[in-house]
Amino acid sequence: MLKENSKMKVDIVVIGAGHAxxxxxxxxxxxGCKTVLLNLYKDRIAAMPCNPSIGGPAKGIVVREIDALGGEMAKAADATALQMKLLNSSRGPGVWALRAQSDKVKYSKxxxxxxxxxxxxQLxxxxxxxxxxxxxxxxxxxxxxxxxxxCDSAILTTGTYLSSILHRGSETENTGPDGEITTSYLSDTLRENKIKILRFKTGTPPRVKTNSxxxxxxxxxxxxxxxxAFSFSTKEYRDVKDQVPCHLIYTTKETKTIIENNLTKSAMYGGTIDGVGPRYCPSFxxxxxxFNSKEQHQLFLEPESLSLDTIYVQGFSTSMPIDIQEQMLKSLPGFENCIVDKWAYAIEYDCIDPTQLELSLELKGIKNLFLAGQINGTSGYEEAAGQGLIAGINAVRKIQNKEPLILKRSxxxxxxxxxxxxxxxxxEPYRLLTSRSEYRLTLRNDNAxxxxxxxxRDIGLIKDTEWNEYQKFEKEINDAIALLKQTRYTPKSEIAIELLKLKQANISQGISAYQLLKQPTVDSNIVFKYIPELKHLTHNQVQYIVISIRFEGYIKNENETIQRFENSESKLIPTDITYSNVDNLATEARQLLEKIRPNSVGQASRITGITPADIQMLLFxxxxKYAQKIIT
Structure with a gap:
């Protein structure tokens, strides 16, 4: 126990015990590092101050990636899920994603x-x-x-607690989420060390008593x-009859009128908020x-916990004063007699300009200081957790004098x-979307x-048992694909007759099960039904096999694009380069390159403001100058 005015020594200190x-x-x-997790409250660990869910488009894939790297979020989400869904299943596999409605109390515990x-x-x-x-x-x-x-390294994961101000209408309060402690100390320290600070805003909707x-x-x-399931390790699944349902409603014309008549009372439109809010999760x-032409908007009613009698009104975030919030709520269908457990609010907070970070998430201006989560200008539990995992890994590898883990876009x-x-x-607060990736068919939900x-495995977070299980998983997939190629059917076979009757395929000559799966009209479940040797495969294995076969040509084309991308990533830029010496380089380009100091030509080309002409001058x-150093 660390007593007042005492001192202790550890390898790494993590400041903030949110998802990051x-x-x-x-x-x-x-x-293997001796670590301290410093938090404002001992009983507020990985809390969900906003939506009680994990996953969603792109975000759900991040959770699967966290699990594949050895993180914990996926296991926690599976263990505490009230409901599980696969989103976008009617569309292409590049945008499929899992989403869990979470029990926020159980998740934190x-x-x-x-x-x-x-x-x-030590907490x-x-x-x-x-x-x-x-x-x-x-x-x-x-x-x-x-x-x-x-400590040898520190990791800042302060979320929305830096110099935060809570807003409801014209009322403001210097607190963090839910009226908790806020601090300005670290913002002051960062400024003193010439770190650029930004001011962002987020918000949360009201919580309403379920039985009202x-x-x-x-x-x-x-x-x-x-x-x-999110996690590779999860073996038990919650039956749909035991899952807790959500509900969908639509706002009314009255709701819209209330907003229009009271817009100046909103903290956002009344001039009391300076911070920039999230474009993809705006206040109502x-x-x-x-979207003034729209007369109604979707709202999802989401249970927060089996131990709480509260519903999260997804999509109804607002900074309106309480009296206007009450009018808004009672204009909704089914909410005529609602009882509010917690009123909505907007919150402003400090974060940094993330161009001041290395790709390892180490701050360029202060060595051995790593940043993760909303302090880097992001939004969402999943984005925070993904950054936190990478920051934790790279803080350790820095101490161990090892190269950082830098995951490629591909x-x-x-x-x-x-x-x-x-x-x-x-x-504005950054939110992951599938559209942000050039390689959506490669970065799928099923292949994390x-x-x-x-x-x-290489960094030491995947232990022997799980690694051996994964190798078995991979071998079963490869063996199954080989069997599908070997298994053949004639036009008179039982499966051919069934597929013809269902109008899914007309087999006029001998065909393999592999070729059958290439046909988009064929139900893959029927194909696997006729191969009893594959009945042991999991849902995720089958999904991976079907996508790999059905989209084989598209995947091959994307792999070729990735290879070209990786060629540009392999053109490394020496660390001792002086950009002012590069002939014919635009002044703005020099400034941007000097500020970010990219590791490769590929990274340089993705800097906002850098043109193809700038890259050509840089390559020349x-x-x-570095004929022997740059890989061409």
């Missing part, structure tokens, strides 16, 4: 239990007052009560009866203004996100293990 902090701390400890029982990890309650620096390098953390934790809503006026939104009044959505943050920066499991210079 938990993943960072668990990764650090599991990789699950993570708290993992933290409490993790070897090499300490306290407020970080300052970073202790020596020669622009972190050597420790000073707590508000005078305690000092000396008339659900007969809502559309039922049940979960899926398929065996769905922002929706009304931006191998992970986590890689896309970090690459976007560092090279493009942010003008194939893409990333070896990374997890590199070939002339």
């Amino acid at each position: 902090g938990v993943e960072a701390a668990l990764a650090s400890a599991r990789m 699950y993570m708290q239990n993992k933290v409490s029982n993790q070897e090499n990890l 300490i309650e306290g407020v970080a007052k300052d970073l202790i620096l020596k020669d622009s390098k972190v050597t420790g953390v000073l707590l508000e009560d005078g305690r000092i934790i000396e 809503i008339d659900f007969s006026k809502a559309q039922l939104e049940p979960g899926s009866d398929a065996k769905l 009044e922002d929706k009304v203004v931006r 191998e992970a959505y986590i890689g896309v996100m970090i690459d976007d943050l560092v090279n493009k920066g942010v003008v 293990e194939v893409r990333l499991k070896k990374h997890g 210079y590199l070939r002339k």
